[in-house]
Amino acid sequence: MSAKPVLDKVRDVVNEVDFNRFRFWFQLVAFVLFVYGGYLAIDLGSKLPFFSCGYNREGRAGVCYLLPLQHQLGRPLAMLFSMASLAILTGFLTFVLWFIVLNKGWCGFVCPLGTLQDWISALRRRMGIRFSNYTQGQFAQLTKIKFVLLALMILIPLGVGGGIFSRDMSPPFCLICPARMILPMFTGDFSQFTVDFSSKTAIFMTALGISITALFLVGSFVKKRFFCFFCPMSALHYLISKPALLKLKKDGSKCTRCGDCYAVCDMEIKEIADDVKTTDIMTDDCTLCLKCVASCPESGALKATFAGIPIFVSTEAGFIKRMNKGCQHGK
Template identity: 45%
Template sequence: MRVDHIRLVVQAFCFVFLMYGGLVALSIGNALPTMACIYVEDRAGSCFLYPFQRFLSMPWGALFGSALTGFLVYLGTFFLWAFVLGKLFCGWICPLGFLQDLLTRLREKAGIRGARFRWATRDRFQWVKYALLVLLIVLPMGIGNSLAGLPRFTGDLAVPFCQICPGKPLLPVFHGDTSHFIIDFSSITKVILTTLSMVIAGLFLVGSFVKRRFICAFCPMAALLSLFDRIACTDLHKKGDACTRCGNCFRACPMEIREIADIRDKKHMVTQDCMLCLRCIEVCPEDKALSATFLGFPVFSASADGFLKRQAVIGRQGVAPEGDELAREGNSQ
């Protein structure tokens, strides 16, 4: 079975579990490194970012006093999740990632060719996810405390990222809740944030249909998880001397990571945008040039035999998914 088919099954299971697990009293906590939205009722787990912003909005005396133990346990839980699974959360577990992949499949079924960013364009917008990460830290801190002698920020800025995250209006819809598709006119700050929320939700739907994993390029959770790229138990290894730079891996990559094809002298290939979807391994025609590892042990490796078998299947079917089609084009050049 193709790895993207396996991934789709795992994604669907995780989506159902996270969205509806609470209906049968299942819960895996509120420190998940993935966009399992806090605004979804009956969820089985929720995103790390909402409580994180709530903690940061406390006055220093409370955060480092009565709330310190809870805050440290909460951070430790997140660090453990991120250390063990790393970017697998992005590629295999995230509900918003799953919705984007479904939109991509819908576009492919409709026979519409997707868009790709130019390399320079992708590099130009790398800073956005980190800017959002800084803002979701700084803005809540300024609510309960005076930063650099400035007046405290309005409480309307509590959990600022969650107020504009596309998950807030979109994910509750799967429980029949459309109440977050609103513009809140109760204050200027609320008007701005809820308007941004509607705009970003629209960009999510349109952008994800046109381009694979469009919104992931701007996700602050991806920026946060990138801090664990070199230490996480899950990794992507490259054997440089086996690589022929055919470019299949880059063309199949949903995040258009050119380093996976260009760099031959680097062993650890999980970059800030990588979501460990393993498509690069699946389309690689060179034995063990790319391998997914856990605790240093390979669990899935590229193979010439596997590549040729997949190409034979595609040839019989006559139609290939976008990633495989691009890989075939590159291999024939």
């Protein structure tokens, strides 16, 4: 038996995989790893490109890069512009090295906060409650928020280091990130569910953090991947996504614009269906969950590539198989 038929068979198996089930188990394993891995002495460092929250002190298997980044940027300016800033550069390079492996696939497959949103959505679906959509006008406005948050996340620590803002504002994004409150909860740590009354700034920041967490819970229940629209990590990912190895490609000549990909997209990215010219179709909101590839009925119209090698391609057979399975599940 030659190698080519074997390879083709493997490709067929992958392309016809029950994608939702595969993704569910992948996300579950990643969630357990990054929320409880610390108990097994797993430590993947502090430059991870997703919300493995550093405030989950006992269970974390690594730390989200945004936490050390904000701490480093919050150093006194004289120190920031000295040789000590080399640590920021090396930290950023390590983060980039992690990031380029999966690109925004870290959001779609690994991020514990993203997984949690998917689980809350699944709960809503089981309860028979419909989800909400943004209008295109709302979408166009909301999608900018994450870049604003990213800018604030960089500027505020610089202001703290420069003495403009109180130290109680640092690290600004972590103080308002729902992951800070929700992920430690899974290891029995509820200490983040408090309002800090030590100063006016601390009161404001901690109360804001709790308010956003409450919004996160309600929002995730009615809107798929509610928080990912506003995530500054997602914005940072997009800015450095060019050299990433995992890519989402589209062959416009094979697309019939049926809209299936748009219908399953948690982030409501319209370009995935409408744009038939761009080959590198990943946008700033995309979480690279690859549900669009799995739902595409046109062979080769959408595909995920790793270092240029197709690893998951839309096929008619795969589409039919998954549809039939979906129908069976529907029964």
